[in-house]
Amino acid sequence: MKKSAAIQGLFQTPVALEALIDEIPTGLLILDPERRIVTLNHALEALTGFLRTDVGGISCQSVLRSRLCFKQCPLLAMDKDAEACCKHSDIINKDRQLIPVRVTLAPVTDINGDIAGYIETVEDMRGIREPDAEFHQAFSYSKIIGKSPKMEKIFQMLPLIAQNDSSVLITGETGTGKDMLAEAIHETSSRAKGPFIKVNCGALPETLLESELFGHRKGAFTGAVENKTGRFRLAQNGTLYLTEIGDLPLALQVKLLTFLDDKIVYPLGSAKGVHVDVRVIAGTHRNLEQMVKAGHFREDLLFRLNVVRLHLPPIREREEDKRLLIDHFLNTFSSHFGKSIKGFTKNALKLLKAYPYPGNVRELRNIIEYSVNICQNSYIAADQLPAYMSEGLQENGRETEADSSAPQRQTAGTPAKAPHYTSNWPEMEKQMILDALFSSGGRRNKAAETLGWGRSTLWRKMKHYGIE
C-alpha cells in the first residue's frame, strides 16, 4: 500500500486522509476514475473484512461484492454533472455474512470540473430494519392510527406502496392526515435516507412557484441574481410531496407532466435539463375529477398522478376510530404536558363521541390538546371541552347533557342522520327544525318535543325561516 495521502489547505498543517476518514462511523470508499480502490475507512474494513493495506488498486466490485455490481454499476452512468445516487443492496463480507446495505455513490470532481474519482458510503442496514415491528404497532402505521375497516385497508396497502416508486395521489378532506400519510410512505420506502420535501402548491403565486419547484438560472428574470436549485433537485433520491395539487396553476401542470414522463427538470432560463431521481406524492382535498370536468385540472396529469390512489376517510366514516383517537391524544398530551389525567367524565365522553368533527382528526387533536391544557383534575369534564362543541349539541335537542334517551330518540323512526353542521347558527337551526320535522313525519307537536321547545316557539321559528 502506498504512503497515506495528505490533505493540505484544510487545516493549518497537512492532515492524513486516512486519519480523517477513519473518524467517520459509516463505511467510506474512495475510488479512482477506473473504479479501483484508492482507500477505505475503518468502518468499511470492519464491514467487509478487507484491510485497506491489502486492497489498494483492486477493483471496487471485488472487495465490496455488492449485488449492484452485477446488475448495473451506477457509477458507469455517472458523468461529472451527475448527482449522488442512493441504492439499497446487499454485500457478502469475508465472514460469509450477507449484509443488507444502503450505498450512496457520487462523483468527485477536480477544480476544473473533471471527474477525479468517486466516493461511496456503505451503511449497514441490519440494525435499521429490525425495529420495523416497533414501527408498525397494533392499530397504527407510522404515526397514523385507526382500526376501522377503511383504515385497516390502507394500512395493508401501505407497505406495498412504500416499496415501489410509483406516483401516489392522496385524497381526503382537510385534517384527515394526508401529509402524515405521505411522510409515512417516505419513511418506510427505500428512499427514507433521502430528503422528504414538501411543497404547498396553493401557497405561492405562479411565477414564484415555478422557480421554487424547478429552480432558475442566474439572470433568468429580473432579480434572479444567483442560480437557484429547485425543490425537485433538493429532493434528489428522496420524495417530493406536492400538497394541494388541485391549486397548481395550469401552466405548471404541463411542466409537472413533462417531469413525470421523463424525470428531467428544466430550470427557468436554462435549456439544459437535469435528470433527477425523485418520487412524487401529491395530495389534495379537492375533487380532481370534477376539476378536470370544469377545465381547471389537466386530465393527463390526473392519469399520471393517479397510479396509486389512497383516500383517507373523514372521521364520520370511521366512527370506530373516534374512541381510539381520543384515548391516543389524551395519553400523548397528558404525558407531554406532565399531567396525570385518567380520562373523561361520562358527559364529556358523550359529547366527544357525538361531535361530528368537520375538521377531522386535526380538530379532534386540537380539542383534546385544549382540554388537557385547561383540566386540573383527574378527569376532563364536559365544560372543559371547547364551548362551541356543547353549544351546537345543546340546542340540538339538548341531547348532550345527562340525557340517556337522546341517542334512542335519534335512532327511532326514520333513518337517523348525523347532525348536519353548517357554518352559521341560523342555517344550523333551520336544519335542526327540518330534521326534527322529518323524523316526526311532519307532526309539529312531536317535532317541538324533540327539539325541547314549546309548540309556539317552533311555529314562530318556522315562520321566521320560511318553512311551510
Next chain:
Amino acid sequence: MITKILIPIFGNDVSPRFDLSAEVYIATLDAHSQYLDTRIVVLPQISAEQLCHLILTENVNVVICGGIEDEYYQYLNWKRITVYDSVIGPWEAAISAYIAKNIQSGDILPNQKETDTHD
C-alpha cells in the same frame, strides 16, 4: 486421482459473488495436474442453490470462488468439497495457483491490478 475444479467467473475474474454468478469454469485434472478437460458453462438461472446442485451432479471436488454465504460454504464442506473462498483475481491465475498448490481462502492473486476489467 482425477480432480474436478469449479470456478464461478465474472468476465476474466473469479466472480465476486458465488450466488450471483451466471458462468462457471470447470477444469478436470489428472493425478499429475495435467488438464483432461476444460469448459465454461453458462447457467440457466442465477441461483446459489442451482450452482450447488451443479457442483454435486458434476462431482466437483474443489470450488474456488469469491464471496459465498456461510450456509452454502458449510453445505459444500459437509459434502466433502474443498472450498477456497474470498479469492480475488483472474480465474486463470486462480487455477494456476491451485495447480501450483499455492492457493488459500482470501488470496488476492497477482496480476489482478493489471488484468482486471470493468464489466
